[in-house]
Amino acid sequence: MSKISMTVNGKPASGEAEGRTLLVEFLRGELGLTGTHVGCDTSQCGACVVHVNGEAVKACTMFAGEADGAEVTTIEGMANPDGSLNAIQQAFQDHHGLQCGFCTPGMVMSAAALLKDNPKPSEAEVRDYLEGNICRCTGYHNIVKAIMAASGQDVTAIAAE
């Protein structure tokens, strides 16, 4: 066991971790940030995506120790400072981009990373980028729509309502 410290959602956070403790286990177990989910054990589903030093990372692919000293943002840190939903979160609600909500934190974190790099992605670019995030509920239709809407694009053309 060793002590690990990082900045999580803008606040200092620390806890104990074994060498084999994954970042996602540390966030969920040690810090109690259960918004980040675990949907697989082969780094395929993206339910665990967080931002580490501004980059989207699957938190099941990184040891907690590797994030020592890093800036980490999780879904719990995404809302506006007044607690209201940020633009991406709001678009997910407006366009019904979630059902059971289990993939949602990873989707929102991935979407935020996409829009940072590519502020006006095409539908094909959004679908391509989400290749690492599995959703079993929505068929992706409304997730794609929500992300495009969050980027300020007109989404009425994305198939019929």
Added chain:
Amino acid sequence: MPKDHGIGASSKRREDVRFLTGKGRYTDDINIRGQAYVHFLRSDVAHGKINGLDTSAAESAPGVLRVFTGADFEGVGGLPCGWQVTDREGNPMQEPAHPVLAQGKVRHVGDPIAAVVAETYEQARDAAEQITVDIEELPAVMDMKAALKPDAPKVHEDLTSNLCYDWGFVEENREATNAAFEKAHHVTTLELVNQRLVANPMEPRVAIGDYAAHSDESTLYTTSQNPHVIRLLMGAFVLGIPEHKLRVVAPDVGGGFGSKIFHYAEEAFCTFAAKALKRPVKWVSSRSEAFLSDAQGRDHVTRIELALDAEGHFQALRTETYANMGAYLSTFSTSVPTWLHGTLMAGNYRTPLIYVNVKAVFTNTVPVDAYRGAGRPEATFQLERVIDKAAREMGIDPVELRRRNFVTEFPYATPVAVEYDTGDYNATLDRALEMADWDGFEARAAESAKKGLWRGRGINSYIEACGIAPSQLVGQLGARAGLYESATVRVNATGGLVVMTGSHSHGQGHETAFPQVIADMIGIDESQVEIVHGDTANTPMGMGTYGSRSIAVGGSAMVRAAEKVIAKAKKIAAHLMEAAPEDVELKDGQFSVAGTDKSIAWGDVTLAAYVPHNYPLDEIEPGLEETAFYDPSNFTYPAGAYVCEVEVDPETGKVRVDRFAAADDFGNVVNPMIVEGQVHGGLAQGIGQALLEGCTYDETGQLLSASYMDYAMPRADDLPSFQVDHSCQTPCTHNPLGVKGCGEAGAIGSPPALVNAVVDALQRGGKDVTHIDMPLSPARVWAAMQ
């Protein structure tokens, strides 16, 4: 104008706020002080005799509290099957024992042999590696037809064979059906496989057992679609705990699609171990473990024959299906290939004679049970594929052949025991063709051809029976449960309401849609209504959510309870306004007396109910809370038509879905946004089945598709945007909301449309291909072309 509140409005989902901010409370987010962790040692062979089990090293490993084996569960019941099917001769099905932990034998890879409970999960897992199991491997029973040969090894020695049942439906129609085939102008025959799938909700299963010694009360937190059903099955049949000493909580659940209906060994184990150890015991499935322990879906091998007259009118239909049960009977497994499949074989068509034969077979594989659609996708796939083949053989346009045979008058009693109340199959077909721009196909095909691609189009009509079900009917058919739903509507003194429902939401948005109904009935704001679900301690006994039943059955129970509340409130209002109760009306949250200007607000009446100073106490009790149990008188019959257009690359066999149009008739719709989302999700799972997914074992019973590396889940770039429409609405005639259910439609209707489209593309490309089994991987499509 679309409505902005109440029934018919796309109200935004209130549950989204917690899910979008990481505040959902899924079972794995629950941690109880002092909890221990269990790791299951699972069989790595498909079939074997356990000759020895040495747990001593594991027991003394660091942190281990106890190692449990089958011996600890000898005095405990097995996992029950909830539906007894009777075979063609009238005999009950063969029903093997299903122990919580293996008793002397393992019957599929993943069958739990031992369970290690330790202080940490890592300690439990490390200790499990120190258990030595002496297994004598037996030949694995894998192929269903081979399993029924007289000399086949048996999955269960105490049964007479690997045949669970040989079911005929309707047995009395058998001779007449055969006779119709003798006389038929044309017979189309098709052999096909509806491959095994894994439901794969994104949240893996979790169970936490907790035991309170002071009250002798057990609590199970579990990822379930129906906590009351789990309480009943586990309490009464497995552990012998009376319901008043057992609480089952299913909090936020991350998708189910059927796989979280069933009662699983891990739930019983955690509840049992928590009491034995006086410690909370938690189990979290890994995804790899889910592939070995979640009940799987489909897995039918079918031969279907359709008899037609010279004009293409359907004369008779006959099928023979082998249905894989896996190694044990999961909770509702036996009903899926029978009552949820045979009863749907009429589809949308007037076929006067139908005979369905199903042989359910035990094999050394993970148990199979309901997965989104459950029996109805299998029925629809066979029927819509054979119709397409018949159209081609007879030179009749596939759209026209369907129209020629559609049921157009309702109610319509099928020859397979169900009565459709309403529908308009031509209307949904028209709408689907219009959305898909059917007439513009040739121009698009020419464009594809320029790119060297073959374009094809497929259609499909479907019907499903939802809202399971009339209890007396299913009782006669072998169900060991009632299938009503319940709701308690509690009105608070200040006018807000809480609805406690037996339905369970694991993505369907009940917390938003159910209040829309109540708000409309009373004329108050939706925000005044709160939905409570998922905890047996604070909801009435209910059967839960599956089979697209929540709004049709659970919603109806809620309406009935609300009607009782309103009737009582009107009596109170009548007293306060000094009028006769029958003259009192409730509108927009105000009670008024017809023909007068007297009125009183909803909140004044609710306050009077709890502060009964001026109150008709000699006639009615104080308080305003009512419960209703609603038992439907029939199934509901959503139906629709789907059109799929694909491009096939003749060089590689790769299929791309270019457009997909779905026109559904769900009767009345409470929240169109949620309904469309349900269809999208169903379409993705159906297209996933048709193109990508397949659960495969090798001949020794090893699961080859045991992770997301090998089991191809549909991803965003595999799917198009969908065109969906539910404007064709023929309301259900027998439930108070006129609703039909929408959760499974997409998964039922999409596979045949897609396969029909690919076959069409290959035919247009000059290949004489009449069928390809799913999933239509490039390799399979390419092979079919050669």
